[in-house]
Amino acid sequence: MTTMSSREFNRDVSAAKRAAKHGPVTITEHGRRAHVLLTADEYDQLSGRSDLVGDALVIHDDDPDLDLPHRSQRSLRVPEL
Secondary structure, three states: OEEEEHHHHHHOHHHHHHHHOOOOEEEEEOOEEEEEEOOHHHHHHHHOOOOOHHHHOOOOOOOOOOOOOOOOHHHOOOOOO
8 A cells, every 4th residue: 555645645646546557545644644646546445335427417217306497588588689
């Protein structure tokens, strides 16, 4: 496991991301573990999640209940040019 100080992390985030591809990266503050950087795939394995963010946005009901106000032609305005 790679370890880097928060100062090193702030100076070179790209290096931390590259190191995370090979395993967790421990980020320390004042010599103590403060954070652990993981790839998204590794996090998904640990948390048991495998769904995509977009999957959470899908409406599975054919007719969702949305209370939308009725629009009439009078409510439409044509901008003056």
